[in-house]
Amino acid sequence: MNYFNYNGKIFVEGEAVIGADSRALRYGDGLFETIKAKNGLPELEDEHFARLWNGMRVLQFEIPKHFTPDKLHNEITTLLKKNRHENIARIRLSVFRGDGGLFDAKNYLPNYIIQSWPLPENSGEFNSNGLVLGVYKEAKRSCDILSNIKHNNYLPYILAALKAKGEKWNDAIMLNNHDRICDTTIANIFLIKEGIVYTPSLKEGCIAGIMRRKIIKDLADNWQVIENEITLKDLQNADEVFLTNSIYNMQWVQRIDDTSYSNQHSQKIFKTIFATIL
Template identity: 50%
Template sequence: MSQLLFQDGQFYRDDKMVVGASSRALRYGDGLFETMKVNRDTIQLGDYHMQRLFDALHLLQFELPTHINPSYFLDRILQLVHRNGHGKLARIRLMVFRGNGGLYDSENHYPHHIIQSWSLPEANHHWNENGLVVGIHDKARKSIDILANSKTNNYLPYIMGALEAKNQKWNDALVLNNAGRISDSTIANVFLVSGNKITTPALEEGCVAGIMRRYLLEKLKANNRDVQEIAIQPADLENADEVFLTNSTYGIRWIKSIGNKNYTANLSLELYHLFIKPLFGITD
C-alpha cells in the first residue's frame, strides 16, 4: 500500500518521482539527513536532532528562509506520521539538499527537503537478548574533517562497511578513521566498557555526532559515571569487557562478539534499564 511523503511543502505518494536527474543531491550527494524516532506521537529527542541538523545546514552554507526553522520540520514530521498511521512507533528520515545544477553553477542554496516515515515493530524498544555479531571494516575509511560529525549524503565508507557486514553475515561493521582508529559503526556510535570505565571515540576521531551518544554521555556524566571521549585503537577491543552500540532508533544494542573476542553485557544492560527504558517510556 502506498504511503505519503512530504516534499517542499506538499504531501505526495511515496511512489512519486521527487528528484530529477539534474539534482545536486543525486549528482554530488549535496545534502544531509536526520534519522529520528517517533514514539507515541512524540519525536524522541527532537530538539537534539534539530540542533544537529541546523548546525550542519549552516556548515554547508544553505540559505534558510525564515519559515524553515526547527518548528517547521517537527510539525511536518508529526503531520506525516499521522497521515501514514505511524504515530505509535515510527522511523523518520528527513533529507535536506540543494536544487538542480552543476558543481559551480548553483546559485540556489534553498534547503529543499523530503520527509519519509516507516512504522517500527514494538521489538525495536526491547533489549537485544542475543547480542550482535560485529566485524571491523578496514578498507574504506572515514575522513577526519569538518564534515565528519554531520550526517551528510556522502555515505560511501558506511555503505562499504554495510556491504562487507552483509557478505560476512555480521549484524554491523565498525568503521575506522583515516588514522586507523575506531570511528563508529555503519549505523551507530560505539562504546567500550572496561571494569566500570566507559569510553567512546571523541568527536575529533571523525564519528557522527550521534543523538543517542549525546543523550547517554549527558546521563552518564550527570550520574558521576567514569566515562571518557578518547581515541580508541582496534586493539583496545581485545581488552574491553563489553562493547555496545547506540543510535536514535534502538537506543542501546550490546555486541556479543567481534572476531574471536566475546563480550558480556552486565553494565550495558544496566544502562539500558537506567537511561533507555525511561526515554522509550517502557515501564515493565
C-alpha cells in the same frame, strides 16, 4: 499506501519529484536526520534539529526565515497521521540543495523530503541476543569538518554495510584515517573496561550521535566516561561493547571477530537510562 512530504506537499510513495539536474543526485549535496517517533511525536527533536541546523551551516546553506524547526515538526506529525504511523515509527528527514552544476547552483536554499515507516513494538528494548560485528578496513573515515554531521556522502558506510551483509555480521565497525575506532555503519560505539566507559571523541571522525550525547550526559553522575582515541587493541581488550543510535537506543555486542564480550554493566546502563522511556 505510504506517503512522503516533498517541500511541504504530500506525494504518494514512488512518485517522481527530483529531476536529473539535482545536486543531491549529482554530488550528494545534502544531509539527513533519522528520528524515532512515538505516539505521533518525534523523540529528542530539539537535539535532532540542532544537529541539522549545524550541518546546514557547515554545508553553507542559505536558511530562509520560514524554514524553522516548528515548520518541520508540524510537517512530520502531519505525515505520521497520513501514514497511520502514530504508534512507533522511523522518520527520515533529508535536506539538500536544488538543481545546478558544481559551480553554478540554482540557489543555496534547502529542499527537503520527509518519509516515515512503522517500527516493531519492541524497538528500543535491550537485545538479549548480542550483536555480531566485524571491522571494515577497506575505506576509512576522515577527520574533518564533515565528519560529525550526517551528510549524504555515505560511500564508506555503504561499502562497510555490504561487507557486513556478505560476512553475516549485524554491523561493521568503521576505522578513521589513523586506523583507530570511529563508529559503525549506523551507530556510535562504546567500550567498558574495568567499570569505565570509553567512546571515540568527536575529533576521531565519528558522527555526533544524538543518543551518544544522551548516554554521555546521563552517565556522568554515576560512571566515569572518557571520550578518547580508541585502538583495535583497546577494542579487543574491552570487557563489554555496546552501540547506540536514535532508533534502537542501545544494543549489546556479543562478539567482534574472535573476541566475545559480557553484558553485565551494559544491562545496568540500559535499565538506568531507558527503563522509564520504553
